[in-house]
Amino acid sequence: MTTISPVTVEIIRSALIQAAEDMNRALIRSAYTPTIYEGKDCAVALLDRNHNVLGQSSGLPIFLGNLEECTRYTENLLGADCWQPGDVWVLNDSYIGGTHLNDCTVFAPIFVDDELVGFAASRAHWIDMGSKDPGGSMDSTNIYQDGLRFPPVRLIAGGVEVPDIMRLVSLNVRFPYETLGDMHAQVACARMGAKRLGEIYARYGSDTLAAAREEIFKQTDALERERIREIPDGEYYAEGYLDNDGVNLDTRLKVSVRVIVDGETMRIDLTDSADQAEGPVNCGAAQAVSAARVGYKLLISPEVSLNGGSFGPLDVDVRDGSLLGAREPAACQYYYSSLGMLIDLVVKALSDVVPERIAAGSYGDSMIIQFTGDDPRSGKPFVTLEATVGGWGAWDGEDGETALINNVNGSLRDLPVEVVETLYPLRVHEYRIRKDSGGRGQYRGGNGVVRKYEMLADLDLSLWWERSVTPAWGAAGGESGTPPRVTINPGEPDEVSMLKANSRRVTRGTIIRCESGGGGGFGDPAKRDSAAIERDVAVGMVTAG
Known part of the structure; x- marks a missing residue:
C-alpha cells in the first residue's frame, strides 16, 4: 500500500472539501x-466509488450523509454497469431519499481514464412538482397528491x-x-464536481488518493469513537409531540428518541415514534437516519469534518410504517417537522450525562409561509416559499442565538425584504425581533422574529408552523420559549390566528403577521446577571420590568 505523509493527507482532505464547496x-x-440562489435550499456531496462521502459542502444539515443513498440505491437496483460516462441522473422518491418530492437529487458518475472513481451529487428544492396545489400542499394525504415522482432516471x-x-x-x-x-x-454542479475530482486525481494519482482517503476515514472513525467513549454507558430517553399532521388538527404525534451508549458505539432507537400519519408529516427512513446523524454530530463531534468515516460507530433504528x-x-x-424535533430530542435525551455540552430546546421548525397567485404587475403566476428564523436554546455560559435558521436547515437563509x-x-x-419570546434563565433563550406582510393582490396563503404543543423547552431550571403565532388581520374585527393553512384565499389589503418561537432558557432565572438584564432591555430583547 502507498505510504503517505500526514501533510499530503491534510492537503487532499481540504481539496476534497473545497471541491464540494465549488460545486455548491x-x-x-x-x-x-x-429558493436556491437567495435561500440556498440545497446541499452537495462528492462521493467515492463505494458511495462514501469524500467531501460535503456547507448546506442543509438534514441531508447529512444522505445523498449517497440515492447513488447506492440506483446501483443496487440497476447494477454497477448502469454508470456510463456523460450520464446525469435524477431521483426524488420520498421513500428512497427520504424527503419531499420537491427535493430533487441530481447525480453523475465520475470517470478518470475510463475508470469509475466516484459521484457528484446535489439536492435542491424545485419550486413546483405538479402537486395538487402550487408549490406543495399542506393537507395532502398521499404521495400522488404531492406531485411528480422520479425513480432513478x-x-x-x-x-x-x-x-x-425534459418534456415530461x-x-x-x-x-x-x-x-x-x-x-x-x-x-452544472455535477460537472463541476467531476472537473474538480479529476483535477485532484491528475495531481496526486489514484494510489495516493486512495491512501489519503483510507487515512482520512480511519482518523475520523477513531475520533468519533473517542468522543462516544466520553459518554457514560447507558440508555437515555426523550420524547416530544408534533402539533398535528395538517389534516387531523386535534391529533398529537409522538416523536421518541432512545439513545443507547455502549463503549465506543451508539445506537439511536426511533421505533417508538408514532405510526405514519394521514397528513403530510411523514418521511422515508433515510431521512430519519440523516436527522439522527445531525443530532449526533451537533452534540458528540461537531468539530470533526464529515466523510465516509463519520458514522461507523452509530446505528439508527427506524420502524417501517412509522412517521419516520x-x-x-x-x-x-x-417531512421535516418531526426531524427538527428529533434533533433536539437527541440532545435532550443526553442532557443529564453531558450537561456541559447540551443546550435548551430551539424553536425547531422551518415555519413556512407560502403565497401563490398571479402577479398583477406582469400577469404571470408565481409561488413564494419562505422559511422563518427563530430563537435557539441557551446553554451553560451563553444566551441562545436570536433570529437564526433552525437546525434542520443550516445554511438556508430567509429571503431579504427587498427580494x-x-x-x-x-x-x-x-421585520423585527420578537421581544420576550426567549425563555428566561440564568442564560436567556434566543428570541424569535416578527414579520408582517400586506397583500398587494388577491392571493392564496399556505402555512406550516409547528411546535406549539412542545415548544422549546428550558434546561437546568430555565423556562420554555414562547410558541409561534400567525395572525391574519391583527386587531381587526375579522382577526383570526392559525398555524396551518392550505391555499387559503386572502384578498388585497390583508395583513399577515408571523411571529416565530423563542428558544428555551438555561439555568435558574433568579441567577441572571443584572448587567445582562439591563443590556437586554437596552437593545430591545426583553421588556423592562
Whole structure:
C-alpha cells in the first residue's frame, strides 16, 4: 500500500472539501429561483466509488450523509454497469431519499481514464412538482397528491439530454422555465464536481488518493469513537409531540428518541415514534437516519469534518410504517417537522450525562409561509416559499442565538425584504425581533422574529408552523420559549390566528403577521446577571420590568 505523509493527507482532505464547496457555488450561481440562489435550499456531496462521502459542502444539515443513498440505491437496483460516462441522473422518491418530492437529487458518475472513481451529487428544492396545489400542499394525504415522482432516471445520457424527460418535466410542473433552469444548475454542479475530482486525481494519482482517503476515514472513525467513549454507558430517553399532521388538527404525534451508549458505539432507537400519519408529516427512513446523524454530530463531534468515516460507530433504528419510516402511499410534503424535533430530542435525551455540552430546546421548525397567485404587475403566476428564523436554546455560559435558521436547515437563509417586494406582489411592513419570546434563565433563550406582510393582490396563503404543543423547552431550571403565532388581520374585527393553512384565499389589503418561537432558557432565572438584564432591555430583547 502507498505510504503517505500526514501533510499530503491534510492537503487532499481540504481539496476534497473545497471541491464540494465549488460545486455548491456553481449550483447557487446558476440557479433560476430565489429558493436556491437567495435561500440556498440545497446541499452537495462528492462521493467515492463505494458511495462514501469524500467531501460535503456547507448546506442543509438534514441531508447529512444522505445523498449517497440515492447513488447506492440506483446501483443496487440497476447494477454497477448502469454508470456510463456523460450520464446525469435524477431521483426524488420520498421513500428512497427520504424527503419531499420537491427535493430533487441530481447525480453523475465520475470517470478518470475510463475508470469509475466516484459521484457528484446535489439536492435542491424545485419550486413546483405538479402537486395538487402550487408549490406543495399542506393537507395532502398521499404521495400522488404531492406531485411528480422520479425513480432513478437519466436526465442526460452520454452527454446528450434525454428529450423525453425534459418534456415530461415541462408538462407536469407549473413553472417549467424556472424548474428546468434549476435542474440545469444541478447538472452544472455535477460537472463541476467531476472537473474538480479529476483535477485532484491528475495531481496526486489514484494510489495516493486512495491512501489519503483510507487515512482520512480511519482518523475520523477513531475520533468519533473517542468522543462516544466520553459518554457514560447507558440508555437515555426523550420524547416530544408534533402539533398535528395538517389534516387531523386535534391529533398529537409522538416523536421518541432512545439513545443507547455502549463503549465506543451508539445506537439511536426511533421505533417508538408514532405510526405514519394521514397528513403530510411523514418521511422515508433515510431521512430519519440523516436527522439522527445531525443530532449526533451537533452534540458528540461537531468539530470533526464529515466523510465516509463519520458514522461507523452509530446505528439508527427506524420502524417501517412509522412517521419516520413511511411506506407508500404516505404523504411526505412536510417531512421535516418531526426531524427538527428529533434533533433536539437527541440532545435532550443526553442532557443529564453531558450537561456541559447540551443546550435548551430551539424553536425547531422551518415555519413556512407560502403565497401563490398571479402577479398583477406582469400577469404571470408565481409561488413564494419562505422559511422563518427563530430563537435557539441557551446553554451553560451563553444566551441562545436570536433570529437564526433552525437546525434542520443550516445554511438556508430567509429571503431579504427587498427580494420579496421586488419579485412578488407583497409589502413587508415589519421585520423585527420578537421581544420576550426567549425563555428566561440564568442564560436567556434566543428570541424569535416578527414579520408582517400586506397583500398587494388577491392571493392564496399556505402555512406550516409547528411546535406549539412542545415548544422549546428550558434546561437546568430555565423556562420554555414562547410558541409561534400567525395572525391574519391583527386587531381587526375579522382577526383570526392559525398555524396551518392550505391555499387559503386572502384578498388585497390583508395583513399577515408571523411571529416565530423563542428558544428555551438555561439555568435558574433568579441567577441572571443584572448587567445582562439591563443590556437586554437596552437593545430591545426583553421588556423592562
